[in-house]
Amino acid sequence: MSDFDTVDAVVPILGEPKLLTPLESRKLDGSRLFVSDEDRVVIEVDAGRLVETVSAGKTVSAFEMAGPRRKIYFDPSKLRCALVTCGGLCPGLNGIIRSVVLELYYGYGVRNIYGIRYGLQGFISEYGHDILELTPDMVGDIIGNGGSFLGSSRGPQDVEAIVDCLERMNVGILFMVGGDGTLMAATKISDVITRRRLKISVVGIPKTIDNDIHMVSRSFGFDTAVGLATQSIRAAHNEARGYPNGIGLIKLMGRHSGFIAATAALAQQDVNFVLVPEVDFDLDGSEGLLAALERRLFDRSHAVIVVAEGAGQKFFDASDRKDPSGNTKLQDIGMFLKERIVRYFDELKISVSLKYIDPSYIIRSLPANANDHVFCSFLGRNAVHAAMAGKTRLLIGHWNNHFVHIPMSASAGRRKQIDPNGRLWQSVLEATGQGSLKNP
Secondary structure, three states, X not given: OOHHHHOOOOOOEOOOOOEEOHHHHHOOOOOOOOOOXXXXXXXXXXXXXXXXXXXXXXXXXXXXXXXXXXXXXXXOOOOEEXXXXXXXXXXXXXXXXXXXXXXXHHHOOOOEEEEEOOHHHHHOHHHOOOEEEOOHHHHOOHHHOOOOOOOOOOOOOOHHHHHHHHHHHOOOEEEEEEOHHHHHHHHHHHHHHHHOOOXXXXXXXXXXXXXXXXXXXXXXXXXXXXXXXXXXHHHHHHHHHOXXXXXXXXXXXXXXXXXXXXXXXXXXXXXXXXXXXOOOOOOOOOOOHHHHHHHHHHHHOEEEEEEEOOOOHHHOOOOOOEOOOOOEOOOOHHHHHHHHHHHHHHHOOOOOEEEEEOOHHHHHHOOOOHHHHHHHHHHHHHHHHHHHOOEOOEEEEEEOOEEEEEEHHHHOOOEOOOXXXXXXXXXXXXXXXXXXXXXO
16 A cells, blocks of 8 residues: 555635635636636556556545635735744745745735744744734845745744734734644644634645655755755765875765755766665675775775765664754764774775765755746745635645645655655666665
8 A cells, every 4th residue: 555545635724715816807818827626636646556546446536736716715905924934944945935925915915924033933922033024025035045034943832822823913824834843833733723713724835955745746945955965966076086095975964865865966977875864774794885985996996975964873872862843863974984984994004085075054055046946936826825715734735747735634744755666766776886785
């Protein structure tokens, strides 16, 4: 049974949309501007599985297609919206903020748009963070900057206090931009809203530079991260080739999923070894990384290694240390590998020149590239369309080349990872020739 067999694709709605959307005036003659809840994107596209599913009399799961609805739930003239960015920084955050504000303001005529400063802390009065009144003039140029215009923070906050703040502000729509922890928080906030019988829509925009959110085929910032990571690979390759037995070692982001490392290695095919959290490897032994690296240097006199930050954690003692968001604090696999490689060749009395590069904070803090700017624009606008129609407890995702509504229950608390038997990893093995790096 695949993950797709258990997907609940039903998106909750606050009530029947009865108001004609202001977007009606933007419809061009003969154009199809609006979509309906009956417009669907099939989740499983494998033809064989589809035939098998239909033959067995099962329902084919499909997501609602994202986009503007002809009827909306909220009255724009009376609506107040709040927008918050949470967790780690990621290229494209400012593009999301800008897109949401511009669509609310110009598309729907909403004039009360509030930016919550420094993540969920901004809802808690004890922190004393100001709330920004967002306007098109304020956000017009922010996509040229990295980071988040609103700031961010990690760590849980009192959910009841957050909903108290939403009630005091008379907020009708809350847009939450963040990763898995933020989506879990959004689910808890929605639970309290439902228990209090409030008419507040909660819409999530998935943010993960690691591209590891379940049921989301692509997340914003990933394209930028891969592009910048390839520059580090190129630099490491040049360094490695410039010295006898030169080794370039690059640590990239990827706590639990190695999509950046794998994709960057394919984009810049100068990499000889890729290490990711999903695929186990050995250091010692005849088939381990160190022996394979020794053979590579003997054959070609240089090597490039890319390691995702979550790879190789088995080489450390188990840690119960947590960051403010509750994530296990990872041990530094990059520095560990650097020290082990140098020691291994010292013991063999082989001189090597190892250059270590960790571009993680540079990558995540820089502005998005053109592709991610476009992607963020679509995500932000579709989040507004969903919220204005009264949709709630959902996130805006990209699936089978369409933007869709994904129920939070289908994604929160689950993680997407590289399939060691899938096409991506097999392509990495073909490009690097590294083998399994596991002893028999």
